Amino acid sequence: xxxxxxxxxxxxxxxxxxxxxxxxxxxxxxxxxxxxxxxxxxxxxxxxxxxxxxxxxxxxxxxxxxxxxxxxxxxxxxxxxxxxxxxxxxxxxxxxxxxxxxxxxxxxxxxxxxxxxxxxxxxxxxxxxxxxxxxxxxxxxxxxxxxxxxxxxxxxxxxxxxxxxxxxxxxxxxxxxxxxxxxxxxxxxxxxxxxxxxxxxxxxxxxxxxxxxxxxxxxxxxxxxxxxxxxxxxxxxxxxxxxxxxxxxxxxxxxxxxxxxxxxxxxxxxxxxxxxxxxxxxxxxxxxxxxxxxxxxxxxxxxxxxxxxxxxxxxx
Amino acid sequence: xxxxxxxxxxxxxxxxxxxxxxxxxxxxxxxxxxxxxxxxxxxxxxxxxxxxxxxxxxxxxxxxxxxxxxxxxxxxxxxxxxxxxxxxxxxxxxxxxxxxxxxxxxxxxxxxxxxxxxxxxxxxxxxxxxxxxxxxxxxxxxxxxxxxxxxxxxxxxxxxxxxxxxxxxxxxxxxxxxxxxxxxxxxxxxxxxxxxxxxxxxxxxxxxxxxxxxxxxxxxxxxxxxxxxxxxxxxxxxxxxxxxxxxxxxxxxxxxxxxxxxxxxx
Numbered sequence: 001x002x003x004x005x006x007x008x009x010x011x012x013x014x015x016x017x018x019x020x021x022x023x024x025x026x027x028x029x030x031x032x033x034x035x036x037x038x039x040x041x042x043x044x045x046x047x048x049x050x051x052x053x054x055x056x057x058x059x060x061x062x063x064x065x066x067x068x069x070x071x072x073x074x075x076x077x078x079x080x081x082x083x084x085x086x087x088x089x090x091x092x093x094x095x096x097x098x099x100x101x102x103x104x105x106x107x108x109x110x111x112x113x114x115x116x117x118x119x120x121x122x123x124x125x126x127x128x129x130x131x132x133x134x135x136x137x138x139x140x141x142x143x144x145x146x147x148x149x150x151x152x153x154x155x156x157x158x159x160x161x162x163x164x165x166x167x168x169x170x171x172x173x174x175x176x177x178x179x180x181x182x183x184x185x186x187x188x189x190x191x192x193x194x195x196x197x198x199x200x201x202x203x204x205x206x207x208x209x210x211x212x213x214x215x216x217x218x219x220x221x222x223x224x225x226x227x228x229x230x231x232x233x234x235x236x237x238x239x240x241x242x243x244x245x246x247x248x249x250x251x252x253x254x255x256x257x258x259x260x261x262x263x264x265x266x267x268x269x270x271x272x273x274x275x276x277x278x279x280x281x282x283x284x285x286x287x288x289x290x291x292x293x294x295x296x297x298x299x300x301x302x303x304x305x306x307x308x309x310x311x312x313x314x315x316x
Numbered sequence: 317x318x319x320x321x322x323x324x325x326x327x328x329x330x331x332x333x334x335x336x337x338x339x340x341x342x343x344x345x346x347x348x349x350x351x352x353x354x355x356x357x358x359x360x361x362x363x364x365x366x367x368x369x370x371x372x373x374x375x376x377x378x379x380x381x382x383x384x385x386x387x388x389x390x391x392x393x394x395x396x397x398x399x400x401x402x403x404x405x406x407x408x409x410x411x412x413x414x415x416x417x418x419x420x421x422x423x424x425x426x427x428x429x430x431x432x433x434x435x436x437x438x439x440x441x442x443x444x445x446x447x448x449x450x451x452x453x454x455x456x457x458x459x460x461x462x463x464x465x466x467x468x469x470x471x472x473x474x475x476x477x478x479x480x481x482x483x484x485x486x487x488x489x490x491x492x493x494x495x496x497x498x499x500x501x502x503x504x505x506x507x508x509x510x511x512x513x514x515x516x517x518x519x520x521x522x523x524x525x526x527x528x529x530x531x532x533x534x535x536x537x538x539x540x541x542x543x544x545x546x547x548x549x550x551x552x553x554x555x556x557x558x559x560x561x562x563x564x565x566x567x568x569x570x571x572x573x574x575x576x577x578x579x580x581x582x
Contacts, residue, residue, distance in 0.1 A: 034514060064484070064488045087484050131515075173507075
């Protein structure tokens, strides 16, 4: 069976969702956790941008420049501009080396650039920024950066800006995370099972329904992305394809099946507490000939018997 | 140090990795045996150790250290060990006039924003001394424990900043190691401790988590140790990075075994 052109193109588009994260522009949120770290994926996406010829700026707050550049070869490293906020982010050494304006100042300076090419900004990490800056300030700065190319009234055409933000989910409450999610065009949540990493990608394109996809992947030692179909078979030791699944309803000493007549009788049965109009009529007007029941009552000495029927005033 | 734990971590004092941050955390049990292990490990590895001991007194660590084969008094006299005894020097903040800020200066200030004096104490203690010959292999910072700082009024972000600066100096600049103990209170309402624990977890290369057994106290199995390796320098294709063992603490050693394989049960 051969697939039609459209279906094949669709599958290609599906597999490439992780690949095409950066082509959409805007803010891409990489949500990682202690167990499934996201810096490798961040570096893989940075490498991909650099290979596409974009200039990549990294606001490094969590790891040293050496550690971030490790694993990249020299032509990629030449395209990376590392803004170092790792060594002395709070200016405790009181030297003049500290970059003025802090990380947000550096972010704004990157965007005031003159050349119109597309750029990628990697925030390592957005969690660090969120812990040290007020959430509103950070969100405003991110909004200004990622919506720069749609700013009207600007005569010089500015290239597409992609912002990759690494967010450590466990460090923040639902409020700030929600604010950042609403700013993001794409959200990638890292997870996985049994040694195989997965990325759940939620993509919000303007005027389109959000699409989501789970992509299994692994990162090769040179930080290129290796997309995979799913957890490998070796990681499921108990499934054995040679033993057919057993039907447990065979060889029973009792009958679990209904014959046709039995099924019909069952379907037409009125349940005892279901009140239909026939039942109501049957209760209110007992048919003649039906044996009515008698109650034989021996009144006690203390009983107060009233011969009037209390239901006489009911109008039925 | 516990030889069995070295085997599990695949390391010895001679060939330990450098530039790594190890997080020790304990939940529903006492994880201090891990602190004693790493203290004796790094002293035996001939490292210069700065121990910020906020939880117990010097003599406590010394007594346990002697059972594990290290003498803290001798190490301190030799200059190998710089010991900040939090319990004693917290009182010094109030009763001694000091020229420079005391490492625990934040105890005195109503609105202490940061732990910069403590960081400067650490940096001063571990900075390489140019005496011509290299006496010690590499510097190591040991903190027992970080959650005490939260109880003393510091915020989680301030404690994380302290760890960040220590990491930049000790791990990156001096190529040394850090071992930090953080308690996991398991208390849903203690958000600051959760932020601290998760923040240090994200910065660490190795996490050793000692947990009490879910079924409660047991005479033969004192708890469970989860080992999680993070941040390898090169990403590996298959990430099989987590191991779990159960342990029993004895007088001079700790024995580890796979789950359910305690010698008392077999």
